[in-house]
Amino acid sequence: MGQIIIPGNLFEHSGKTEAELRLALAIFLYRELNIPAGKAGEFAGLSRVEFWEELGKRNISLNYDVKDFEQDVENIRRFRSKSLTTQE
Secondary structure (H helix, E strand, O other): OOOOOOOHHHOOOOOOOHHHHHHHHHHHHHHHHOOOHHHHHHHHOOOHHHHHHHHHHOOOOOOOOHHHHHHHHHHHHHHHHHHHHHHO
């Protein structure tokens, strides 16, 4: 997929920093287009957990489903496996 270029002067009167604008856009993408929290957070320069915290501050519900849970379990297993092999 291509890139979207937003002219700098479009937001110059918003009074928002680039980080604030990126977060606002990431939240929009998450809510309206069901972009995963990890990807939306990455766009905003945040980890998934940090992005979740920002959603919580705004009383926005998490889109956390079984697929997300299964991915988290797999990540934990990989992490534990790595840490056990490095300790030996």
